Amino acid sequence: MTDGQERVRLRAREGEAVEWTRRAAQRAGTLKDMMDDAPTEDGVYPVPMIAAAELAVLREMCEADSMPARLEQCSISELFRLVEGAGFLDAPGALNHAQRALASRLNGKCADELRELLGATDDFDSAENRVAALAEPAFSPGGAAFSSHEDAKEVALGMVDVGTLAELKGVSQSWLALARRVLCSRLSRCEGLPAPTQLAEITDLNIKVLVDAGRLWEAAAAGRMLPSLARLRWEGFEVSVAAVRAVDLDERDEDEDEDEDERPCLLGGPAKTALLSCIEGEGEPPLELLLAAVACAGSGEIRGIPVQMMRDDSVSELNLQERNISVEGGMLLAYLVPVMGALTRVDIRRNSISGDGAAQLSAAVLGNLKIEMFNEIPIKEMRADSFTELDLNGKDFGVEGVMVVAGLIPVMGALTEHGDYTSEGINAIADALRVNGGLTSIDLSRSQLCGIWTDDDGDQYGTYTAEGITAIADALRVNGGLTKISLAKNKLGEEGTKAICEALEQNKTLKELDISGGTYGNINIGCTAGAKHVAKMLGVNSALTSVEFRGNKLGDKGWGAIFAAICGNKDSKIMSMDASSENIGPVGVKLIAEALRTSVTGGLTSINMSNNYLTHSGTDMTGIKELAAALGVNCSLTKIE
Template identity: 45%
Template sequence: MEAALGLVDMATLAELKGVTRSWRALAQRVLCSRLCHRDGQPVPTRLDEITDLDVEQLIEAGRPGDAAVAGRMLPGLARLYGYGYVVDVAAVRAANLECGMGDRDRPSLLHGAAKDALNSCISGEGEPPLRLTIAAVACAGSGVICGIPVQQLREDSVTELNLSNRGLQVPAAMLVAYLIPATSVLKNCNLLKNRFDVELAKKLAKMGMEKGIMLSGMTCDQTAATFSGQSLEPADAILIASDLKFMVVVTTLYLQVNGIGDEGAIAIAEALKVNAVLTTLSLFNGLSKNEIGPKGAKAIAEALKVNAVLTSVDLGFNSIGDDGAKAIAEALKVNAVLTELRLYSNKIGDDSAKAIAEALKVNAVLTKLLLGHNNIGDAGEKAVRDVVKGRSGFQLYL
């Protein structure tokens, strides 16, 4: 059986550790043989016997965070191997890496003296790859690095952490992602208003969901969340959406005058499918950048088809266009709770207005509709006015 498991991929072996005690022991032996065995040395049988770790295999298997866990759990760990390089763990522990965060023009975690200090701990030809240097810091870095309490996170002694608006670039955010798997007590880690991309935000959001960590500074027990005019970008909205899935009492979310774009709107829409308490959502833009377009509007529309509590949605000053507006019109045909919809200044034309009018023939719940500052002509305007004519209390703004 052990020989057969030698052919199994890393992710499967990691899952087998959680099946039974016997499977755990067997999978651990195979993993240890694969990751911790150097030629000419016996395979370690106890944690305190492990001196070498192949982090390349961990990284390529999508488990880079195990490097941080190893830094805490393996007292005799001396070397990390990967990508043709060898990292001296003791040297990294002793190195002063507390200053020198990289910037947009330097695709590295550190620069200056801090980068030189880290590189002096790594042997091999040329510049070591970013993923290896981050794994080295996560595994053995001491103190605070790039504003991140690396050592405390690795030792699992941090319950709350505010890293909002610290100018963290992608490498620094990757470091956080490498450290999160080592934590069990961290419950709130605010990462908003930094400088990392959508893909990394999605990875962080996935980790947050798995570990139960809030990533936007919100708390599970708050009833209203206001992020108005904070220049938030798509990555920020992805983190906020992740937190919405935990929140059981929040009824209002204001994200107006931000630029969350389609990616941010899609993330919020996914959260709306599972959040059963939010009643008011404001996503109007007003910045003329990172506007929500047809893709984002279609995602919101799909959420409206299944969400049973949202009563007010504001998408004003975006660019959902005719395709986005038609998708929302289709959602209105089946949505039975939305009472207020704001679609002003969204590049909507006559065809979209007519589609909305058709939806209103079967939707008797909506009582307030804002369609002003669009490209709706006389025909579209007439179609909407005719269908709501005679509805007591209906507020229509064209």
């Protein structure tokens, strides 16, 4: 037997002897010291703090290089005891395994789920106190630990993520105190010093941990709440808070004209140089750290954004229209908006916020429940689901506004929505449609769904992309509540039309579809090329009752195919068809007549073919005669114009 395989015996709390290999025992500092000092008289080393069953598991944990599968079968309380045992034995490998197993059970759960998992009791005095505990900054101190058992629990949470630790605060008052200690230590403890026990003791803040956890707003909260804060830390970088307060971050180049349409980015030129002078470290600091520094300690106004006023929460209405705020500005606003408890109305329209700036800002707005109006979007009423129709036409509320609307759609029961959207906004709307079963009506007409549009003179702008319309189509495959949608005047093209029609071939809930075009060449579905996809869909769809196609230059063959599809579908529910003013000639009316003559559907009762060229001014009567003959055998039509 090798030295590593030699057996040593440990006496557990109950007096029972548990055998370990010497190799495993040497991985536990406490046992190694015992064995190095001197052998015991009976050859058994006392471990009075640990039960025999736990010693057996700890033995396996010390032997294993990766987390033993056995830990997956342990209860939460057993994992906490194993952490305590690993700490007593000074066994870092075993401790790592136990922390990792515990984190895998807890991470990602909300306060209610954690309370049930931990077997805790909600002992908050009121729901308001519980909500306040969940809403407080992660850096809020929790006081000193009361016992070695509590210290062991603190160690046990070493791998639990920041978001889950914040949720632990809402479990019970004892877990609130523990989570505070763990978080404050992780975020604010200086090397060689105890963790702060009150806000005034916090001098350092690890801002990277907060940003990684999605808690951007805590940078601004720290600037307001921590009077002794001196440094923001980020792997390899250190920001002097006092220096940031002192520099002018709104400084501009001498030749820069404030009235020009194009301004430099938020942190560019002299402003960035000034900010970098406040930061120690090698290389280029990450943008998130720069923004956190500004949100935490920036003075006055920066590129049109009143940073200090927002951080101080001194306004209830914020109008930042037309200030040339771009992506970085949107990101900075996302750091500031959540700490504004008095803010009820925000208007940031007519800026250039997109990408990460729009995504982060919209999330910040949705997270601030005090805001009632954002970019003229009545979000208070939308949260309360007090609308059946919502007209946002002409509001020009930007990408960030569309994302806010998309975030609210899942909580609304019925909504007609109208506005101009970018591809980012459309994808957000599509994501919301996938999960909203109560939304019954949405108007996406004239929304540049495919990235191109036509002005009043017929000039076309933009670059075609089917990304947005394909996202909408995918959403229609799974949405079970929508009964009406308008995609009119969007220049869908053949690709976009095909995507929508394929989604609707099996859709059983949508009743009304508008894919009409418009004047000045604003063709929507790609003329006859798109018409074939529409016809294919109408030939199998059994839910639609109303479809609008006009303004698409479908031509004789296109309209003939549409009528043939409807009339050839015995399950069709379409009751009327408007083909007026569509330049349908004798060839087209013959195709329509044949479809009506052989119709197997009883749903179509009314058609409008006025203002067409059915006879070419009386020079060709063959088509109209065939239409008259078809009407003689069609028993369903009751009205024709």
